[in-house]
Amino acid sequence: MSQYISVSGTILRIESQNNTASQNGCSLNLVMQTQSQGLIQAVISGSTYVLGCQPLKVNDHVICFYSSLAPVPLIYPPQYRLLAVVPAPNGTQAALDVFTWIPHSNQLANPDDTLRLNLSAQTEFTLPNGQPFAGSPSGHLMLVTYRAATRSIPAQTTPDKIVVFCEG
Numbered sequence: 001m002s003q004y005i006s007v008s009g010t011i012l013r014i015e016s017q018n019n020t021a022s023q024n025g026c027s028l029n030l031v032m033q034t035q036s037q038g039l040i041q042a043v044i045s046g047s048t049y050v051l052g053c054q055p056l057k058v059n060d061h062v063i064c065f066y067s068s069l070a071p072v073p074l075i076y077p078p079q080y081r082l083l084a085v086v087p088a089p090n091g092t093q094a095a096l097d098v099f100t101w102i103p104h105s106n107q108l109a110n111p112d113d114t115l116r117l118n119l120s121a122q123t124e125f126t127l128p129n130g131q132p133f134a135g136s137p138s139g140h141l142m143l144v145t146y147r148a149a150t151r152s153i154p155a156q157t158t159p160d161k162i163v164v165f166c167e168g
Helices: none
Strands: 002-018 027-034 038-044 061-067 079-081 084-087 093-099 108-110 116-120 125-126 140-146 155-157 163-165
Touching: 002 038, 027 061, 061 079, 061 093, 084 140, 084 163, 093 116
Parallel strands: 038 079, 116 155, 125 163
Antiparallel strands: 002 027, 002 061, 027 038, 061 084, 093 108, 093 140, 108 116, 140 163
């Protein structure tokens, strides 16, 4: 099972989160309507990666990622501290995971082999700051966006964009 969990929904409200003087204005609380969990609260901090670095707006459909290892307060609606947010218009799908090469193929797979990436010349590889990534993506945490995937097991897709997060 992946360490990274996704939740998608529509933003209903965006509120400033002012819990400490030093963090005043540095965090936002998204109130979202999801199909799977109903209402949720999603906290965006200064370190949350937002694909395209574009401001989020009420009524935007987004895919949010949080860590399954992070503590979650036992409140309703649930509140998640987000690692990444992907604006998802027109059926955009996304995955956040560490992908590795499958031997003797041009495919990358996530750890539980539920998603395989078929790379093409049109697949765009970037760093979080928008600069091109030129190394081997295998073994890195990656945010992958795509439009469609097969219904096979494992699902396969040709990504539109891959953001590679290099540690250190």
